[in-house]
Structures are given as C-alpha cells and as structure tokens.
Amino acid sequence: MKALHFGAGNIGRGFIGKILADAGYSITFVDVNHEVIDALNEMNSYHVHYAEEDKRSFEITNVQGLHSQKDEAQVIEAIASADLVTTAVGAHILPHIAATLAKGLIARPTSQPPLNVIACENALGGTDLLKAEVEKHLSSEDWDYVLEIVGFPNAAVDRIVPIQNQTNLLDVLVEPFFEWVVERKNMKGDLPPVTDIHFVDALEAYIERKLFTVNTGHAATAYFGYLDNKKTIQEVLEDEAIKRQVRSVLEETGRLICEKHTFDSEDHERYIEKILQRFLNPFIVDEVTRVARQPIKKLGHNERLVSPAVQLLDKGIEIDALYDVIVAALKFDYPQDDEAEELQKKLNDSGIQKAFSSISGLAEDHTIVKEVARRYAQ
Numbered sequence: 001m002k003a004l005h006f007g008a009g010n011i012g013r014g015f016i017g018k019i020l021a022d023a024g025y026s027i028t029f030v031d032v033n034h035e036v037i038d039a040l041n042e043m044n045s046y047h048v049h050y051a052e053e054d055k056r057s058f059e060i061t062n063v064q065g066l067h068s069q070k071d072e073a074q075v076i077e078a079i080a081s082a083d084l085v086t087t088a089v090g091a092h093i094l095p096h097i098a099a100t101l102a103k104g105l106i107a108r109p110t111s112q113p114p115l116n117v118i119a120c121e122n123a124l125g126g127t128d129l130l131k132a133e134v135e136k137h138l139s140s141e142d143w144d145y146v147l148e149i150v151g152f153p154n155a156a157v158d159r160i161v162p163i164q165n166q167t168n169l170l171d172v173l174v175e176p177f178f179e180w181v182v183e184r185k186n187m188k189g190d191l192p193p194v195t196d197i198h199f200v201d202a203l204e205a206y207i208e209r210k211l212f213t214v215n216t217g218h219a220a221t222a223y224f225g226y227l228d229n230k231k232t233i234q235e236v237l238e239d240e241a242i243k244r245q246v247r248s249v250l251e252e253t254g255r256l257i258c259e260k261h262t263f264d265s266e267d268h269e270r271y272i273e274k275i276l277q278r279f280l281n282p283f284i285v286d287e288v289t290r291v292a293r294q295p296i297k298k299l300g301h302n303e304r305l306v307s308p309a310v311q312l313l314d315k316g317i318e319i320d321a322l323y324d325v326i327v328a329a330l331k332f333d334y335p336q337d338d339e340a341e342e343l344q345k346k347l348n349d350s351g352i353q354k355a356f357s358s359i360s361g362l363a364e365d366h367t368i369v370k371e372v373a374r375r376y377a378q
C-alpha cells in the first residue's frame with residue numbers, strides 16, 4: 001500500500017507517518033524543505049521517540065521524499081497511483097498544494113480503486129478547504145471526474161509534537177498520546193486498513209471537543225504565559241494563578257461542548273484533566289512561542305477562541321475568561337512570528353476595534369468586539 005503525504009514536518013513524520021507505517025504503508029513525503037527530502041532519500045528511515053519514562057523508540061522504514069516543486073512530475077505520478085493521500089502542512093498552506101494535487105487526481109485512471117484525501121490540520125473542515133482549492137484548478141468536467149473517484153473526508157488530529165532538537169534531522173520526539181478521527185461519510189471505497197484511525201459518523205462533535213479543549217487550552221496557556229514572560233508551557237502551568245485562568249476558559253468551552261454535543265460533563269472534566277497533564281509532560285520542553293504561533297489564524301472566525309465565544313453568546317451563555325484569552329492573543333507581540341508582527345501592525349494602523357473585527361470576521365459593533373476592545377484598553 002502506498003501513501004503520499006504532503007508536509008514532512010513534526011506531525012507528518014512524528015504522527016501520520018508513524019501510524020501509516022505501522023499499518024503497512026510505504027510513504028512518500030512531499031515537502032519544500034530540500035534538506036529533509038534529501039535526508040529521507042538517503043536514509044529511507046527515521047525514528048519516532050516517545051517522550052515518556054520508558055523512552056520507547058520506533059523505527060519508521062519504507063519512506064522516501066519528493067520536493068513539491070522540483071519533483072512535481074513525480075508527485076503527480078505518485079498521487080495517480082497512491083492508495084491514500086494525507087496532508088499536515090498547516091491550513092494556510094493547503095491552497096499552495098492544491099494545483100499539484102488537482103493534476104495528480106485527474107491523472108488517476110478509472111482502473112485504480114477510489115482514493116481518499118485527508119487533511120490532517122488543526123482546523124474545522126480542513127479537508128473541505130483543500131477540496132474547494134482543488135476545484136479551483138479544474139474544469140467542471142475534470143471536477144466531476146474527481147468527485148467520482150476521490151473522497152474528501154475531514155479529520156481531527158491530536159498529538160503534541162514540539163519543536164525538535166534531535167541529533168538526527170529526521171527523528172522526532174512525540175508525546176505517546178494520539179487521536180486521529182476521520183469522518184466516515186465522505187470516504188470513498190473501502191476504509192483504509194489503519195486500525196489507529198477512528199472513523200466516526202459525526203466528526204463535528206470530536207473536532208469541536210478537541211479544538212475547543214486541547215487547542216483552546218493550549219493557546220490560553222501560551223498567551224497568558226507569554227504576557228507573564230514565561231518560556232515554556234510547563235513553566236506557565238506551574239503558576240497556579242494562570243492554571244486557574246486556563247481552567248476557567250476550559251469550563252466555558254466545556255459548557256458549550258457538553259450542551260451542543262451531549263458529552264457527559266463528568267467525562268468532560270476527566271478529558272480536561274488528562275489534557276492539562278499532557279501539557280505538563282515533563283519529558284517535553286514545549287516553548288510558549290510555538291504554541292502561541294500564528295495568532296491571526298488562531299483569532300479567526302472558525303477557530304479555537306472566537307468560535308466558542310460566538311457560539312456561547314448565541315446560546316445566551318455569558319463568557320468571561322474567553323474574553324481574556326482573546327485579549328492576551330491580541331497582545332502576542334513576538335517579533336520572530338510573522339503573524340504576530342502583522343497583527344501588531346494591524347492594531348497600530350487601524351486600532352483595536354477595526355483590527356479585531358477584520359481578523360475575527362465579527363462586526364465592529366458585535367458584543368464580543370466591543371468587550372474585547374474595552375478589556376484590551378484596560
């Protein structure tokens with residue numbers, strides 16, 4: 001079985017690559033990073049190390065690399081004959097891989113079994129976004145063909161993979177926990193024989209539970225911590241006052257998740273506890289600035305901060321802690337992060353109300369925008 005995966009980064013090699021290799025796939029990674037691609041072709045293997053007391057380590061074999069531009073012809077060929085296509089490039093990069101993906105999909109003969117394309121990004125409807133971008137590159141006739149032979153299921157992916165500091169460029173240190181959930185209804189053909197993928201009928205519940213707990217909680221930890229000059233996520237959560245603030249945020253999102261998706265509130269409490277323990281994993285050094293990265297994306301309308309806030313207010317439920325995280329995110333002025341720089345420029349140029357309104361997609365007179373602007377000024 002052959003898998004083609006866009007993005008040979010931390011999640012690509014440390015999560016998706018490992019699971020697919022465990023299931024018996026050979027994997028072709030496609031990336032813009034020459035060094036990583038060359039190393040993959042030289043070694044054809046790498047190790048995934050577990051951040052835990054036992055320090056388990058797994059060799060991933062049967063891997064190779066292609067450069068997304070230089071080797072485009074081979075990427076197209078590989079898509080045409082793949083059994084599965086996955087991505088972990090970042091949701092904002094999906095439009096940049098769509099043209100090549102479109103070419104590979106229409107090159108696929110009808111004699112091949114149906115193919116599934118799964119975007120493994122932290123985003124609601126990540127695969128939908130990729131699908132819409134692929135459509136833009138095809139005539140309506142070619143698009144009809146693609147829809148006949150290709151499934152585009154959305155997915156939720158969860159595994160903390162920090163910035164790497166390994167001696168071997170390809171090796172990856174990951175937390176032992178992982179969750180890969182894929183929506184069954186948009187799959188085409190037989191389900192891939194990957195026991196570690198959890199296929200579900202209602203993905204929205206899983207993805208919102210994950211995004212509004214793991215990612216909202218992590219983002220809150222990072223943004224509160226950055227304001228308090230903390231360097232690592234562990235250091236932030238050792239501060240009991242900030243930990244209480246993070247918990248308050250998760251109580252607010254938890255109320256939405258339990259009411260909307262009928263998760264049991266006691267089970268959800270345990271889910272929150274487990275997540276806070278994962279953030280505190282002593283075998284991982286996770287920098288605040290990694291988790292806080294891309295604040296403009298994180299402040300987007302369908303994202304981990306604004307979406308739960310809007311949904312809670314729409315249900316008539318008051319929020320408080322979520323306002324504070326949004327304000328802290330707006331104050332993330334880390335110059336090495338391009339989006340943080342752009343965010344600060346927008347705030348300077350347009351002022352808080354206009355800038356936050358355009359980033360969040362909320363009207364300038366929306367309750368959330370007004371309250372965020374008031375707290376930001378304080």
Ligand SMILES: NC(=O)C1=CN([C@@H]2O[C@H](COP(=O)(O)OP(=O)(O)OC[C@H]3O[C@@H](n4cnc5c(N)ncnc54)[C@H](O)[C@@H]3O)[C@@H](O)[C@H]2O)C=CC1
Pocket residue numbers: 006007008009010011012030031032033068088089090091093096097120121122157158159160161162
């Ligand atoms: N690191 C984590 O803990 C988690 C990350 N995610 C999500 O996984 C995705 C990837 O994140 P990471 O692996 O952490 O980032 P990363 O930066 O380690 O990996 C992204 C890879 O995509 C490559 N890339 C960029 N442009 C490309 C292009 N045009 N074509 C092919 N490859 C390209 C980069 O060179 C890099 O190797 C993101 O959507 C993130 O939100 C999801 C769960 C956990």
Ligand SMILES: O=P(O)(O)OC[C@H]1O[C@](O)(CO)[C@@H](O)[C@@H]1O
Pocket residue numbers: 122157158159160161214215218219290291293
């Ligand atoms: O690119 P993003 O959305 O910051 O993704 C990384 C986040 O996802 C997580 O892995 C959680 O799944 C966290 O490690 C991290 O905060």
